Amino acid sequence: MNSQPLMLLRLTTSPTEEVGATPHGTLSIFPVTGGSFEGERLRGKVLAGGGDWVTGKADETLELDLRVTLETDDGALIYMTFTGLRDDAHHYFRTLPRFETAASKYAFLNRLLAVGIGEIRTEGPVHIIEEIL
Helix, strand or coil: CCEEEEEEEEEEECCCEEEEEECCEEEEEEEEEEEEEECCCCEEEECCCEEEEEEECCCCCEEEEEEEEEEECCCCEEEEEEEEEEEHHHCEEEEEEEEECCCHHHHHHHHCCEEEEEEEECCEEEEEEEEEC
């Protein structure tokens, strides 16, 4: 399988909203307040208002469900979601991003599959996203 770099995504979040124990696991919401993304074909900022719904499972893994809006430097809006799995004990943090946009310049995003590798840094979550060719 081949891939090529799509973007580096940096997120900023506000304090976690702890929903607590649910039938699916322990739910926490990380409100996204901003951030940035940059790649060879697109760059811009992450708009406030999104979030990451994180469910802690009994096996100590975390299931991720992120939804954010990206705004490119030229004003196009891109809806980005990803699901993923984070297992801190095994240093594993992988995501499956998907994109939707009406902007013709970025329509290629509507037709691609991508994978991401994430990490938590002191400044917030950072994701390296690769397009699957």
